[in-house]
Amino acid sequence: MHLRLCINVDHVATIRQARRAAEPDPVHAARLCEDAGADGITAHLREDRRHIQDDDVTRLKATVRTPFNLEIACTDEMLAIAERLAPHQVTLVPEKREEITTEGGLDVTRDPERLEAAIKRMHAAGIRTALFIDPVPVMVERSHWLGAHAIELHTGRYCRHPHDERALEALQDAAQQAASLGLAVHAGHGLTIANVGAVAAIPQIEELNIGHSIVSHAVYTGLPAAVRAMRAAMDLPRG
Numbered sequence: 001m002h003l004r005l006c007i008n009v010d011h012v013a014t015i016r017q018a019r020r021a022a023e024p025d026p027v028h029a030a031r032l033c034e035d036a037g038a039d040g041i042t043a044h045l046r047e048d049r050r051h052i053q054d055d056d057v058t059r060l061k062a063t064v065r066t067p068f069n070l071e072i073a074c075t076d077e078m079l080a081i082a083e084r085l086a087p088h089q090v091t092l093v094p095e096k097r098e099e100i101t102t103e104g105g106l107d108v109t110r111d112p113e114r115l116e117a118a119i120k121r122m123h124a125a126g127i128r129t130a131l132f133i134d135p136v137p138v139m140v141e142r143s144h145w146l147g148a149h150a151i152e153l154h155t156g157r158y159c160r161h162p163h164d165e166r167a168l169e170a171l172q173d174a175a176q177q178a179a180s181l182g183l184a185v186h187a188g189h190g191l192t193i194a195n196v197g198a199v200a201a202i203p204q205i206e207e208l209n210i211g212h213s214i215v216s217h218a219v220y221t222g223l224p225a226a227v228r229a230m231r232a233a234m235d236l237p238r239g
Contacts, residue, residue, distance in 0.1 A: 003200055003238060005231055006040035006069060007033040008188075008211025009060075013043075013051035015215075026052065027059045029223060033214075034066050036227035040088075042209050044071035045081065047095060054081070061085045069209070071132070074106075074118045082127060089128040091152055092118065105134035105154040108142045119147050130186060135174035143183060150184035152209060155199055159190030168198055175204040193217070193233040201237035208234065 009026040016024055030041045041064045043052045061068055067088035072078035073095040082090045092115070094106045108115060108131055115131075122129045130150035133139040134157075143151045153174055158167040175185045187199055188209030200208065210230060217226035 001203070001206065002039075003205065003234055004039035004207040005037070005227070005234060006042050006067075006186075006207055006209045007038045007214060007227065008042040008044070008071075008209055009033070009215075010042075010044050010051045011212050011215040013053070013056060017051055026056050027063060030060055030064050032223045033227050034064065036224035037231055038066060038227055040067040040069055040207070042069040042071060042091075042211065044093065045078065047073055047075065047078070057081070057085060057087075061087055069130075074115060079118055079121055082122060083125045086125060086127060089130055089150070090122050091130040091132055093132040104156065105136075105139060106132050108133060108139055108146060112142065112146060116146050123147070130184075135170040137174070137177060140174050140177045140181070140183070144178070144181040148183065150186055151178050152186040152188055153178075153205075154189050155187050155191055156189045158199065159192070159195055162195045162198075171199060172202050175202050179204040193229055196230065196233050197237045200234040 009029050012024050012026040012029040041060060043057055043060055045052050045057050057070060069089045069091055070082055070087040071091045071093050072082060074092045092106060119129045128149045130152050131143045131148045132152045132154060133143055135153045153171055158171055161167050178185045184206055185204045186207040186209060187205050191208060191210050192213040214226045214230055
């Protein structure tokens with residue numbers, strides 16, 4: 001199975017928003033990533049608009065040639081934007097205004113009626129859904145019960161403690177459980193060239209979403225080279 005690499009272009013926008021300037025443009029960055037072999041593009045339209053802006057997601061949907069994954073909070077405003085844009089996939093994620101970046105997975109055991117209604121709303125619009133969750137059995141089970149097409153496993157604990165065997169085993173077990181339930185399995189958050197190998201080797205994982213590390217690497221080498229370097233690191237453990 002080909003392991004897909006989806007590039008999150010949020011932090012191209014972070015650099016731009018530091019000066020409220022016109023560049024660097026995340027839409028242009030997405031095109032460079034696709035040219036370098038990315039299998040998809042991801043962007044997180046946060047409620048506070050700290051990096052990606054509404055115009056960015058509109059232009060991304062109009063111009064990307066690979067599947068476009070829109071990350072959003074489960075709010076009426078964001079769901080309406082998703083319905084208007086009709087991306088390939090919507091990934092529901094947690095948000096806190098005070099956080100620097102997403103700190104953990106979505107607690108899908110809380111307010112399940114709201115989540116289920118949001119998923120049905122996206123399905124009615126012809127949009128695939130994924131839930132960004134921690135690798136915990138109950139979260140995987142509930143994601144299936146809620147009707148999502150896919151889960152994205154939060155890899156933050158593993159990335160913070162790459163030598164903790166339990167952190168990697170939790171990802172492996174969650175991926176196996178999800179696949180047995182018929183869920184597509186994605187993963188991401190904090191992955192780098194140095195630590196991606198063990199996650200890429202988990203056979204049930206179909207897709208990795210990686211952004212910050214690639215944008216950071218691109219500062220030194222350029223975006224196409226950064227994408228190709230990550231692709232090579234992902235492919236090593238799969239032979």
